[in-house]
Amino acid sequence: MRKYRLIFSLAFQNEFIYRLNFVLWRFRNVLRVLLAFFLWSVVFTGRDTAFGYTRPQMLGYVLFVLVIQTLVMSAPSNDNVGGEIANGDLSNYLLKPVSYLKFWFTRDLASKLLNILFSVGEIVLLWLLLRPEIYLSFHPVSLLLGLLLWISGVLIYFFLTKIAVFAAFWTPENTWGFMFVILVFMEVLSGAIFPLDVLPGWVQSALQFTPFPYLIYYPIGIFVDRFSHAHALRLLAQSLIWLGISIWLSLRVWRAGLKNYSATGR
Amino acid sequence: MKILKIIYLYFLNSLQIHLASPVVFVMFFLSKIFRFGLFIVFLYFLGSSLVSVGDYSVSQLLLFYLIFNLVDTAAQMLFREVYRFRPLIISGGFDLVLTKPFPTLLRVLVGGPDFIDLGILLVLLAVIAYTLAVHVRPDPVSLLIFILLLINSLILAAAFHIFVLGFGILTLSVDHLVMIYRDFTALMRIPVDFFPGTLRALLTFVVPVGIMFTFPAKALLALLDWPLIFIALSLGLLALFLSLRFWNFALKHYQSASS
Numbered sequence: 001m002r003k004y005r006l007i008f009s010l011a012f013q014n015e016f017i018y019r020l021n022f023v024l025w026r027f028r029n030v031l032r033v034l035l036a037f038f039l040w041s042v043v044f045t046g047r048d049t050a051f052g053y054t055r056p057q058m059l060g061y062v063l064f065v066l067v068i069q070t071l072v073m074s075a076p077s078n079d080n081v082g083g084e085i086a087n088g089d090l091s092n093y094l095l096k097p098v099s100y101l102k103f104w105f106t107r108d109l110a111s112k113l114l115n116i117l118f119s120v121g122e123i124v125l126l127w128l129l130l131r132p133e134i135y136l137s138f139h140p141v142s143l144l145l146g147l148l149l150w151i152s153g154v155l156i157y158f159f160l161t162k163i164a165v166f167a168a169f170w171t172p173e174n175t176w177g178f179m180f181v182i183l184v185f186m187e188v189l190s191g192a193i194f195p196l197d198v199l200p201g202w203v204q205s206a207l208q209f210t211p212f213p214y215l216i217y218y219p220i221g222i223f224v225d226r227f228s229h230a231h232a233l234r235l236l237a238q239s240l241i242w243l244g245i246s247i248w249l250s251l252r253v254w255r256a257g258l259k260n261y262s263a264t265g266r
Numbered sequence: 267m268k269i270l271k272i273i274y275l276y277f278l279n280s281l282q283i284h285l286a287s288p289v290v291f292v293m294f295f296l297s298k299i300f301r302f303g304l305f306i307v308f309l310y311f312l313g314s315s316l317v318s319v320g321d322y323s324v325s326q327l328l329l330f331y332l333i334f335n336l337v338d339t340a341a342q343m344l345f346r347e348v349y350r351f352r353p354l355i356i357s358g359g360f361d362l363v364l365t366k367p368f369p370t371l372l373r374v375l376v377g378g379p380d381f382i383d384l385g386i387l388l389v390l391l392a393v394i395a396y397t398l399a400v401h402v403r404p405d406p407v408s409l410l411i412f413i414l415l416l417i418n419s420l421i422l423a424a425a426f427h428i429f430v431l432g433f434g435i436l437t438l439s440v441d442h443l444v445m446i447y448r449d450f451t452a453l454m455r456i457p458v459d460f461f462p463g464t465l466r467a468l469l470t471f472v473v474p475v476g477i478m479f480t481f482p483a484k485a486l487l488a489l490l491d492w493p494l495i496f497i498a499l500s501l502g503l504l505a506l507f508l509s510l511r512f513w514n515f516a517l518k519h520y521q522s523a524s525s
Contacts, residue, residue, distance in 0.1 A: 024442040031449040034465075035456065042320040042460045043312070050316060177290035184297040188304045198311050 003098060004106045011110035026118045029066060030126065036062045036194065037130065051197045056135035057224045061195055063123055063134055064220045069192050070119040072153050072215050074111050075161065077104035078179060082165045086172035088263040101254065105158055112154070137225040145232040146222035152239040153215040157186070159246035160211060166250070169257030172264075191217025197226070211246060214239040272368055276377045284381045294382045299389065302335060305455065320460055325401050326487060330457050332394050333483040337416065338451055339390060341423035343383035344376055348427045352440040360435075361522050371513055374431055375424065404486045411485040411495060418502040419478040425505035432509070432516035454479035474501055 015022065040062055044055040053061070081104060084090045093100045127134070137143065164182040168175040187193065189212035196204055196217045207213050218239070222232045284291050309331055313324020322330070351374055354360045363373050398404060404412065426447055434440040450473050453461075458469050458476030470476035477498045484490045 020439075021442060024446060028442075028445060028449045031446075031453065034461075035453045038460050038462070038465075039319075039456050042456075043316060045320065047316075171289070173287055174289050174293070177287075177293035181293050181297045184301050188301055193305070194308050194312075198308055198315075200311065 004102060007098075007103060007106045008110050011107040012114065015111060015114045022114075022118075026115075026122065029070065029119070030122050033062060033066045033126070036065070037126075037132070041132075051195070052226075053195070053197070053224075054135065056133045057226070058195070059132040060134035060136055060224045061220050063126065063132070064136075064223055065192055065216060066123060066126075067116065067119045068150060068153075068216050068220055070115045071112050071150065072157050073186070073192075074115040075108045075158065076111050077108050077158070078161050078165060078183075080104070081162065082168040082172075082175035082179065085166070085168035085257070085261070086175060086264075090261065091263045094258075101162065101250075108158060135224055137223055139225075141229050142222055142225060142232065145229065145236055146219050149214065149222060149232070149236050149239050150219040152236070152243050153219055156211050156239070156243050156246050157215055159243075159250040160186075162250045163246070163253050166253045166257045169253075169260050186212055186215060189213065190215040191220065195221070208235075208238065211242040214242055269369065269372065273372065273376060276373075277379055280378050281381050291382060295385050298382065298386050302386070302390075306331065320457070322457065325397075327456075329397060329402060329486065330480065330483045331455055332390065332397060333486070334451075334454050334479045336387070336390050336394060337419045337423070337479055337482070339383050339387050340420060341427075343380050343387060344420070345423065345427040346380035346383070347374055347376065347378035348430055348440070349444060350378060351431055351434045352438065355434055355438055355440075358522065360520070364520075370517070371428065371431070371510075375427060398486070402486055404488070408486055408488045411490070412482050415477075415482040415485050415495070415498060418499050419482060421502040421506050422474055422478050425502075425509035428506075428509035428513050432512045435516040435520050450475050451479065457483075471497075471501070474498075474505070477501060 037059065040055075040058045043050055044058065048054065050058070084093070090100070093103065137146075161179070161182060164178045165175060167178040189196075189207060189210065191213055192215075196207060196213055199207075214235070218227075218235045221227050222235070227235065306328065309327050310324060313319060313327050318324075319327055354363065354374070360374075363370055366373070398409075427444075430440055430443045430447070433443055450469070453469065454475050458466055458480040461469060466476070470480075481490060481494070481498050485495070
């Protein structure tokens with residue numbers, strides 16, 4: 001455990017090396033939120049509800065996307081693991097007394113911590129600038145269930161993206177292609193761009209059998225009281241099933257990949 | 267003529283590079299089509315459930331999104347080489363570009379088009395042609411102004427990318443500037459009118475993404491006044507002129523430090 005604490009500490013300090021890049025990256029995240037914010041502001045002009053949301057609920061959803069998405073989807077491992085496998089750098093890690101997956105998960109956590117600190121600041125700034133009326137459930141059960149679903153989403157995201165990036169074991173030249181496919185699916189079907197309630201009921205029902213809405217849509221839905229506690233509990237159970245599947249699958253792909261790994265170029 | 271022939275050869279080389287990895291080509295193409303399609307579905311359900319959004323009907327909203335994609339995809343396809351400019355600068359490879367008897371700016375601006383985006387562009391053109399013929403039916407004058415403003419949008423996109431190249435020479439930083447441009451343009455998936463006063467003015471006249479993406483669609487719907495058309499075209503030419511001046515300035519300060 002101590003060595004991972006050290007990795008976390010070093011990775012956190014590492015995030016400060018390219019400060020301008022980081023600030024610009026955060027600025028870009030804020031720009032993305034503005035699109036959804038103003039679109040929904042126009043939708044709610046002259047209306048009290050739309051798609052079952054009140055205006056404060058919807059604007060709350062839009063702003064919470066900034067925080068939830070930041071924690072779930074900021075992962076430097078996505079940009080590095082494929083390359084390390086493809087160019088043989090993975091060998092360096094295999095010789096060390098650390099788990100490769102735990103190493104990168106720890107580094108991702110360091111990045112998430114810094115990003116979450118900034119995103120909270122950004123939410124406060126946006127709230128001060130735009131002064132929207134937003135809704136957040138303060139019921140302890142909702143908060144707890146939302147938080148658990150959020151943590152589960154972080155883990156599902158990590159393992160799912162690793163399955164895609166492990167394609168580098170077999171087709172190193174196509175790694176980014178696989179990654180792009182899964183990132184696009186995650187971007188549009190996770191609820192990061194719009195709440196999935198907008199889609200017809202049968203699409204929403206079908207989507208719950210995929211891992212994507214568990215990343216952003218369901219956690220935020222619970223935070224803004226879109227689901228009853230019983231429903232939220234069921235969603236948590238389903239999320240944990242997806243987490244189990246993604247861990248099992250990623251470990252299988254990892255082990256199969258290691259058997260195929262030849263450290264080409266080393 | 268000779269320049270056009272060389273640009274054609276650049277296009278041909280780029281196509282061969284893409285065809286060398288057909289799996290990646292197909293994956294990127296399908297993912298982009300999926301993302302494009304799903305946002306259309308979102309706008310459709312948004313509009314059909316609410317009848318209108320702001321002052322626009324669902325079909326108008328879809329038209330804005332289609333035109334956004336047309337301009338965005340065309341700019342990405344043509345100016346993809348800008349994304350590869352930083353490695354050229356920091357490796358010293360830019361020296362080799364400078365010594366060749368071919369306009370340097372054209373080489374680094376349009377020297378590596380993206381054929382994945384070309385495929386998407388063809389799909390988009392077919393969808394837009396159908397939408398215009400069946401739903402919008404613009405009069406000839408509106409259509410002519412639309413084409414003019416579309417060219418103007420590409421001029422503005424070119425100007426922006428030239429600015430980025432100039433900054434790349436001076437600061438060695440390209441990636442984030444391009445991505446910030448992309449995020450500003452992404453705001454224009456919805457009409458610029460959806461943004462409140464000051465921000466709307468900023469997005470129209472300072473970072474003229476409103477002119478690039480919303481104005482052509484507005485022209486098709488005959489919602490644009492002549493003074494605004496005139497301002498849009500003037501801003502396009504001014505931006506191009508300033509970007510070329512900046513490019514020359516940056517080029518004079520190139521130090522070839524990496525070679």
